[in-house]
Amino acid sequence: MDEVVRGTTAQKIEEYKRKREHILQMGGPETIEGRHNRGQMSARERIDYFFDPGTFIEIGLWIKHRTTAFGMDKRKVPAEGIVTGFGKVNGRYVVAGAEDYTAMMGTFGEYHGKKLSYTIDFAKNKGWPFVTMNDSAGARLHEGMDTLESYGWTFKSQISASGIIPQVSLLMGPCLGGQAYHPVMMDFVIQVRKTGFMGIAGPAFVKTQTGEEISLEELSGWKNHAIKSGQTHIVAEDDKDCLDKCKELLSFFPSNSKEKPPRIETKDSPEREIPEFDTIIPNEPTTPYNMHEIIKEVVDEGQFVEIFNDYAANAICGFARMDGRPVGIVSNQPLVKAGILDINACDKLARFIRFCDLFNIPLVSLTDCPGYMIGSDQDWAGILRHGAKLLYAWADATVPLVSVMIRKSYAGAHYGMLDKSIGADFVFAWPTARVTIVGADTAASVIFAKEIREAENPEEVRAKRIKEYSELYESPYPAAERGYIDDIIMPHDTRKVVNKALDILEHKEVARPWRKYSNINL
Amino acid sequence: MQEIIEAPIPGKILVVNITAGNTIQESGAVCIIEAMKMENPIMSPVKDSVKAILVLPSTIVKTDDKSAVI
Numbered sequence: 001m002d003e004v005v006r007g008t009t010a011q012k013i014e015e016y017k018r019k020r021e022h023i024l025q026m027g028g029p030e031t032i033e034g035r036h037n038r039g040q041m042s043a044r045e046r047i048d049y050f051f052d053p054g055t056f057i058e059i060g061l062w063i064k065h066r067t068t069a070f071g072m073d074k075r076k077v078p079a080e081g082i083v084t085g086f087g088k089v090n091g092r093y094v095v096a097g098a099e100d101y102t103a104m105m106g107t108f109g110e111y112h113g114k115k116l117s118y119t120i121d122f123a124k125n126k127g128w129p130f131v132t133m134n135d136s137a138g139a140r141l142h143e144g145m146d147t148l149e150s151y152g153w154t155f156k157s158q159i160s161a162s163g164i165i166p167q168v169s170l171l172m173g174p175c176l177g178g179q180a181y182h183p184v185m186m187d188f189v190i191q192v193r194k195t196g197f198m199g200i201a202g203p204a205f206v207k208t209q210t211g212e213e214i215s216l217e218e219l220s221g222w223k224n225h226a227i228k229s230g231q232t233h234i235v236a237e238d239d240k241d242c243l244d245k246c247k248e249l250l251s252f253f254p255s256n257s258k259e260k261p262p263r264i265e266t267k268d269s270p271e272r273e274i275p276e277f278d279t280i281i282p283n284e285p286t287t288p289y290n291m292h293e294i295i296k297e298v299v300d301e302g303q304f305v306e307i308f309n310d311y312a313a314n315a316i317c318g319f320a321r322m323d324g325r326p327v328g329i330v331s332n333q334p335l336v337k338a339g340i341l342d343i344n345a346c347d348k349l350a351r352f353i354r355f356c357d358l359f360n361i362p363l364v365s366l367t368d369c370p371g372y373m374i375g376s377d378q379d380w381a382g383i384l385r386h387g388a389k390l391l392y393a394w395a396d397a398t399v400p401l402v403s404v405m406i407r408k409s410y411a412g413a414h415y416g417m418l419d420k421s422i423g424a425d426f427v428f429a430w431p432t433a434r435v436t437i438v439g440a441d442t443a444a445s446v447i448f449a450k451e452i453r454e455a456e457n458p459e460e461v462r463a464k465r466i467k468e469y470s471e472l473y474e475s476p477y478p479a480a481e482r483g484y485i486d487d488i489i490m491p492h493d494t495r496k497v498v499n500k501a502l503d504i505l506e507h508k509e510v511a512r513p514w515r516k517y518s519n520i521n522l
Numbered sequence: 523m524q525e526i527i528e529a530p531i532p533g534k535i536l537v538v539n540i541t542a543g544n545t546i547q548e549s550g551a552v553c554i555i556e557a558m559k560m561e562n563p564i565m566s567p568v569k570d571s572v573k574a575i576l577v578l579p580s581t582i583v584k585t586d587d588k589s590a591v592i
Contacts, residue, residue, distance in 0.1 A: 286561045337531045338560035370559040375532050377585050408559065439559050 023061055023078045027102025035102065040195055041239045043083045043100035046133050046172070050096065050243045056087035059122070060115045067109065070142045077104040080111045081136070084119040086128065089247055092255060092262075095123035098133040101173055108179050109140035113150025116182075117157035124161035127256035131246060134183055135173025138202075151178050158185055163358045166253040170242050171196035171232065176220060177205075184231050187355055188249060188307070191222045191232040192242050198225060198232070230311045230344055248305060252319040252326040253359055260360050261326040268300040270323035270499035277491030281407055281432040285474075288334040291316060294366060294406065295329055298322075298495050304329065308348050314338070315345035317352040322364070323499045328356035331366040332417065334407075341416050342373040343386040350389035353397060362400035362502055365424075369413035370439070388521040391415060394422045396518050400505030402498055405429040405476065405485070411438055420484050425508065426501040428494075429476035429485045436478070440470035525568050525592040529583040533557025537579060540572045540590065552590045553577060566592055 007015075024044070026032060032042045041049065047056055063080045065072065081103040086095040097119050099106040106112075116132070123130035139147050158167060162185070169183035171191040180198045183189050191198065199220035206212050206219065218224070225232035234249070236242035254261045274297045282289055296302040299320035306318035314337040317330050330349055332339035341349075356363050372378075372387045394401070394415070402425060403418040414435065415422040429435060437443070444465035445452070455461040472478075479485045489497050533555040540546050540553075551563040573591040577583060 286556070286559060288560060288562065334560060335563075338558035338562055340531075340558050373531075373558070377532065410559070 020061070022076075026078050026100050027104075031102035038195070039238060040172070042102060043098040043106075043133065043135070046098050046239060046243060047083055047085075047087075047096065049240060050131070050133075050247070051087035051089060051094070052091065056085055058083065058085035059119065060084050063111050063115055065109050065111045065140075065143070067140075067143045067146070069144075072142050075104065077109075079103065080109065080115055081106045082112050082115050084115050086122070086126075089250055092250075093126065093128040094131060094250065095119055095126070095128050096131045096133065099135040099173070101135045101137070104140070105137035106135050106173070107137050107140035108147060108150065109143045110146035110150045112140070113147070113154050117150075117153040120154070120157040120161050120167075124157075124164050127165060127258065129166040129168070129250055129253060129255060130158075130161065131168045131170060131250075132182065132186065133170045133172055134175040134196075134198075136175060136179065138174070138177045138179060148178075151181075154182055155185065158182065162187075163257060165256050166250070166355075166359060168246055168249060170236075170246055171198055172239055172242055173197070174202075174216075174220070176200075176202040188233045189225070189231060190234045190236050190242050190245050190249075191225060192236050192238060193222050194238075196232075196236075196242075197221060226308075227310045230308065230348060233307045235310070249319070252305070252321075252361065257358055257360070263326070264321065264324045266300045266321065266324040268323075271496045273492045274298070274495060275492050277430075277494060280491070281430070285407065285434060288338070290335055291331050291333045291339070291366065291368065295320070295331060298364075298366070298498065299327075299329065300324065307352055312342070312344035312348045314340055314342065315349050317349055319361070322362075322495075322502055325502060326361050327502070328352060328361050328363045329366065330363060330418070332369040332413075334368050337373075339369050339408075340371060340373045341369060341387060341390065341413055342378055343381055343383055346372075346383075346386045346390045346416070350393040353390070353393035357393070357397040357399050360399055362402070362505065363397065363418070364498055364502075365401075365403045365418035367403065367405045367409050367413070367417040368407040369410070369417050370408050371411040371413045372416060385521045387412065387416060391422060392518055392520040394418050394424075396520075397423060398508070398510035398512075400502055400508050401425050402501045402505070403427045404494060404498065405433040405435055406491075407432050407434060409433060409435045425505050427485045428487055428489050428497055428501075429480065430491045430494075431476065431488060432491070433476040433485075433488070434474040435476050435485065436473040440466045440474050443473070444469045524573065525566070525570065526588050527552050527564060527566060527590040527592060529555060529585060529587045529589055530564065531555060531557050531562060532584045533562070533582075535577045535579055535581040535583060535589070536561055538575055538577060540575065542572050542575055545569065545571050546592060552592075555583065564589060568592060 083098045167186040169186040169189045174197040197220035304320045448465045536554045536556040538553045539551045546566045548569045555562045570592045577589045
């Protein structure tokens with residue numbers, strides 16, 4: 001038997017302290033210094049910065065791997081390369097797992113994965129949000145199938161928790177290989193600009209299997225995911241910025257799907273008028289303007305946390321507050337690609353709408369959209385299938401849904417951006433709104449095709465018919481006359497009207513027959 | 523360092539706002555593409571001299587067609 005076990009109480013206490021201190025030192029002072037030199041924090045420094053002082057309670061500090069192969073029997077990996085536990089963030093409980101690159105490079109082995117999946121299960125059972133701080137060199141191949149299986153446990157745990165608790169991944173270091181399904185399946189990914197990397201395989205693997213030569217930055221860096229692939233929602237400058245942005249994001253969320261998001265006091269009057277809105281829309285419908293100027297005026301104190309600001313920038317989504325109440329804003333950007341709904345925009349907005357719906361966050365749509373993108377590029381890539389996601393998202397949503405039609409609400413974009421028929425509780429329109437099935441030029445060219453073709457002066461007839469169609473239908477009035485629009489409002493009253501609608505919908509409840517889930521197009 | 527400006531959306535070139543040899547500002551409009559009921563300004567991501575213009579007014583462009591070299 002171990003000498004210590006037979007020792008005095010004082011010896012046992014000393015032994016406990018020594019062992020604990022050894023684990024808390026992670027990879028040791030030199031490796032931690034190396035992190036600092038690269039501008040990075042250690043896993044435990046990240047935990048300390050993230051949680052309210054003195055609130056973090058660690059779970060699984062003593063966990064050890066059981067592998068003996070390839071020298072692993074002699075290898076000590078403090079806390080198995082991942083610090084897990086819970087504490088308070090701005091006074092509310094949050095559960096976290098912080099991978100420790102200084103402990104065997106944060107490699108993901110059997111017990112590393114067990115700790116992670118156990119912690120996610122714990123968060124789900126408590127009803128508290130879960131945050132991962134990813135920073136790992138990848139799979140611990142020494143452990144063979146035990147590592148592979150452990151990935152699966154993690155995925156199963158996070159998927160089981162999806163829709164029950166908000167889940168956020170902080171991509172502060174590398175996360176490459178199958179492991180990268182972990183961040184990508186969280187609700188939101190925040191990637192640190194210079195140190196966060198994510199991908200299905202790193203450059204070395206890509207080279208051996210395909211011959212492609214590409215740098216880690218180009219293959220797996222922030223530009224790839226925040227601009228091209230749409231897998232990173234927010235980009236952070238460094239570790240602290242990443243943790244701050246996560247805390248800000250969590251402030252909009254309830255702890256779980258049974259709670260309402262936290263409402264806060266605001267000094268911004270819910271009835272504030274916005275006179276600039278009465279002149280913000282250009283006279284010509286073909287002239288773009290910046291939708292962000294409208295969003296930041298409508299919401300409380302100009303505070304808008306945009307999600308995916310560099311990806312599919314023709315659409316806009318993000319979190320804000322209205323009279324202190326968290327809301328999801330869904331909109332179009334006329335400055336980029338006419339503000340159309342293309343495949344990427346549909347994917348971006350649909351997942352955002354579904355997150356808000358899962359976590360009881362009301363949605364406000366501000367529409368200026370000429371339609372779904374047409375043409376061979378988008379048709380062949382499946383715009384119908386992807387566009388359908390947006391329709392499913394709106395029709396399935398049971399949170400308060402308020403739509404404001406600012407300018408164009410044409411064709412598929414009419415319901416794709418939320419109208420009465422797809423489920424809006426309230427639809428308001430500005431006098432500048434153009435709510436109709438197609439633009440006047442298209443409609444006139446179809447209806448009067450023969451007349452135009454056979455006219456002595458076809459262009460004159462075409463222009464006359466376009467003008468007639470436009471005057472009859474390209475306004476908010478035909479839709480309002482049928483009740484498809486609840487009211488046409490002065491633009492300066494938008495904030496006041498939306499806040500009143502949200503007040504009325506505060507206790508909205510929807511009863512539907514049981515089903516497992518809808519068969520959304522994927 | 524060359525920056526190739528590609529069409530982000532298919533449509534018709536309405537106006538070309540720059541001439542070769544002149545300097546374009548960051549976020550300055552290279553040209554305007556008429557598409558989807560909008561006159562879409564195609565902006566330069568950098569401030570630099572315009573090396574070449576590859577489109578004319580009325581040119582029909584597809585997504586990713588090269589329109590200018592900055």
